[in-house]
Amino acid sequence: MTTSPYATPIAGLPAQTALHTGRAVFTEAYAVIPRGVMRDIVTSYLPHWTATQAWVIARPLSGFSETFSHYIMEVAPGGGSERPEPDTEAEGVLFVVKGEASLTMDGANHILAAGGYAFLPPGCVWTLHNKSAAPVHFHWIRKRYELVEGIDLPTAFVANEQDTPIRWMPGTDDRWGTTRFVEPTDLRHDMHVNIVTLEPGASIPFEETHVMEHGLYVLEGKAVYRLNRDWVEVEAGDYMWLRAFCPQACYAGGPGRFRYLLYKDVNRHMKLGLR
Template sequence: MTYAFPPGGLPDQTVSPESTAVFTDAYAVIPASVQRDIVTSLLPGWVNTRAWVLARPLTGFAETFAQYAVELAPKGGSDTPEPDAQAQAVLFVATGRARLTLDGQGYDLVAGSYAYIPPAAKWTLWNTGDMPCGLHWVRKRYVPVDGLDAPEAFVTHDDAVAPIAMPDTDGAWATQRFADPGDLRHDMHVNIVTFQPGGRIPFAETHVMEHGLYVIQGTADYLLNRDWVPVGAGDFMWLRAFCPQACIATGQEPFRYLLYKDVNRHMPLSL
């Protein structure tokens, strides 16, 4: 299994700047073609590391999360990766190898590895290979609830989590849920959604959850608000609450994306 990651580099002067990149008041599309070297950020506390910041809280848009694509050069990483003690995280490795130390326990991560890191956890991450390691990092401030402890950390792999088919789809639409959806301790889910060629969301989902969707494989036509947008591996979609959405998988291979959504909490009644 391969997983898309930003291509970096820089197109030459013969390439047209036209693209499918768009930012609206309901959604944004950041295609792989614009995820280039000159738009990366360096992060305090990290060495030999660069990041594509694909989503960050914006007042009046999507406000609950940040999402990065992080590239660790050989020997790159951090002993102090997270500056916010209230932040939880999911790491999903797309390419290369890394060593995660989480509350004193070590884990060797490879492509397809998935880690949930609760707030206030002590963790480090270092590239242990001879090639760059690319990973997706989703960050959200945890919203505590009286009587509920924060979730425990866990590390797993894409291959270890069985997809669950949506009802009446014969497996054409399935979701790998890495956290138990009935566990109210979790206030965010980061899942992998898979559509077989021709599979679809057969209605325009319109709901309160914000989304970050990074396409890790395949192609689709995706409905965003009122617009049908062709998307493919490496493209990122960023949706605010209540943006209508649907998709139809195209091509000859499965269409898969890493999906963030905020869940399991009351809505705050003040801004």
């Protein structure tokens, strides 16, 4: 099996001699969860999943980010689930970062290796198992789908990011781009899960300030990220969680590419009041 280019959580615990001071921070506008704190002691076990542990790195919180949850799943050989999703109104995205997952989706069988991506619409009947001899790690992002009268539900699909071209931003000399698995104008979709790539020395050269909530998991490389009024260093395996309107910008530090998996909510009217 080839080595995966993507970061995964660290097994076990730090030594008793390690300093506990680190980079983890939770503010009113953003959170940073460094790779080094995603240890076995903070995992959860989910109903109807066997030989599986999950790092819950984002969940809806009132007054913070409210639209999505983000798990990192580790399924041991022979593990998996016949009943993975308990909410019939939930949609999901799976992105495999290590190992090989056997996915059945509406009766069709798929093998997802590193870079494999699956979109699961609400009501999709799916199962996932690890039939290989090594653990499989994948991201599972979930959102309550927002129905719109007159717009069809999106359909299930699988892809691999290695077969999906990067769309470079205009005027950047192919230094900052996005791997898009869904067309931005496809209004059936109310969330996007993309991969953003910055070449060494590239930047997001302005403070984005927008209504979309974000979850950013660093797949490769390192960078300095602007979050609200702070500059923070991030590296492969770190997670950034941003509420709506949190200003953000970035410088990629090199020596290699800086890449992250990005969630955002899109394409829907804002809810007015509590209804």
